[in-house]
Amino acid sequence: MKKSFIIVIILVMAIIIGGCNLPFMTQYSSPAVNKSPSPVNNQNANVPVTPPTANLNQPVTPPPANVSEPAQPKTVAVQIMNFAFNPATLTIKVNDTVKWTNNDSVPHAIAGTGFGSSTLNNGETYSNIFNQVGIYDYHCSIHPSMTGQIIVTQ
Numbered sequence: 078m079k080k081s082f083i084i085v086i087i088l089v090m091a092i093i094i095g096g097c098n099l100p101f102m103t104q105y106s107s108p109a110v111n112k113s114p115s116p117v118n119n120q121n122a123n124v125p126v127t128p129p130t131a132n133l134n135q136p137v138t139p140p141p142a143n144v145s146e147p148a149q150p151k152t153v154a155v156q157i158m159n160f161a162f163n164p165a166t167l168t169i170k171v172n173d174t175v176k177w178t179n180n181d182s183v184p185h186a187i188a189g190t191g192f193g194s195s196t197l198n199n200g201e202t203y204s205n206i207f208n209q210v211g212i213y214d215y216h217c218s219i220h221p222s223m224t225g226q227i228i229v230t231q
């Protein structure tokens with residue numbers, strides 16, 4: 078009888094002490110728990126997020142700059158056939174080259190303002206770079222009825 082009574086008293090005391098300690102424990106422990114995690118969480122949150130985002134955005138921006146500069150000068154052909162220039166009217170960009178080829182058995186010669194060829198026999202060519210915007214009329218100096226036009230645009 079005494080042993081079980083003592084056990085009951087010990088259990089009651091343990092419950093009372095435990096019940097009294099729980100509110101005190103949380104009150105005293107909660108400030109200590111909040112102090113240590115908050116600086117650790119702030120450091121971990123700031124360090125990894127910003128650098129990867131900045132590195133991923135930097136390589137994406139250069140390609141649009143390369144797309145906007147495809148203005149490479151090119152060579153455009155004009156064929157001389159059957160006493161005519163083909164195409165008779167040609168539109169090019171500034172700094173493009175026009176290359177005439179004489180496909181006729183008879184000689185021809187290009188005559189324009191600021192440009193012109195010597196006599197072109199069959200299979201011979203003449204090239205001129207047009208580095209200024211404008212409309213350039215030309216003809217064949219041997220056959221004046223053969224006319225052509227080069228339109229140079231920006």
Ligand SMILES: [Cu+2]
Pocket residue numbers: 160184185186217218219220223
């Ligand atoms: Cu001609």
